[in-house]
Amino acid sequence: MPHAPVPTGRPTAPRSRRRLVSIALAAVAVVGIAFVLYSAFSPSSTQAASPAAADSGAKAGTTAAAGAFTARTLLGEQVAVPGSRPSVLFFFSVGCGGCGPATHALAQAQQAVGTKANFVAVDIGPGETEQDITDFLTANQATTLAYASDTNTSLISAYQVTQLSTAVVLDAFGKPVFRAVEPAAEQIRAELAKVGA
Incomplete structure (x- = not known):
């Protein structure tokens, strides 16, 4: 005669209840991730709403003045933004799939x-190191680009960047005149020509 199962002292929940708990936990996780992403990419009331008033926390360079930052090339040259000429800022993360080809187009x-x-x-990936950025630029044949790391999201806030692979063209005074996600090299050149570059 077969033995009856011995109770372990802890009743098991029906499968439907366990599935419901799993779905609820997944929903909470999704809401949490959405909140973190929204917080990272939305303008904050404590941060500047315009590039002229931004206080950049750019690594790989120093903050020169409100709204300005200094980037650095792989050769160690300093690049001031805004400078005496127009600029193109490209916001990326090392782990972004579309950012590589767009970085190459920028180069x-x-x-x-x-x-x-x-x-x-401009790298916006939290925790990405200068070596990560260097490897990314090298892999995408973009080693001539200057780079900065937006450690406190002040640049994405100042330039109202809401999506990775966004390029922002600035005139010589630092005013944004064009923005696009993953623009082609020809499009970037055409927009720079409009502001005298």
């Missing part, structure tokens, strides 16, 4: 425009 635009404009890749 192609830089080759065509030369020193008439500044080209800066």
Whole structure:
């Protein structure tokens, strides 16, 4: 005669109840992640709403004045933004799939425009190191770009960036005149030509 199962002292929940608990926990996790992303990419009342009033926390350079930051090339050269010429800021993260080809397009635009404009890749990935950025630029044939790391989200706030792979073209005074997600090199060159680069 087979033995009856021995109770372990802890009743098991029906499968439907366990499934409901799993779904509820997943929903809480999704809401939590959405809140973190919203907090990271939305303008804060304590941060500047315009580039002219931004206080950048850019690593790989120093904060020069309100709304200005200094990026650095892989060769150690300093690039001031805004500077005496137009600039292109490209907001990326090392783990972003579409950011690589768009970074390469930015480097192609830089080759065509030369020193008439500044080209800066701004990393917004928390915890990404300078070595991560260097490896990313190298892998995407963009080692001529200057780079900065937006450690406190002040630049994405100041330039109202809500999506990775966003390029923002600034005139020589630092005023945004164009923005696009993953623009082609030709499009970047055309917009720079409009502001004298």
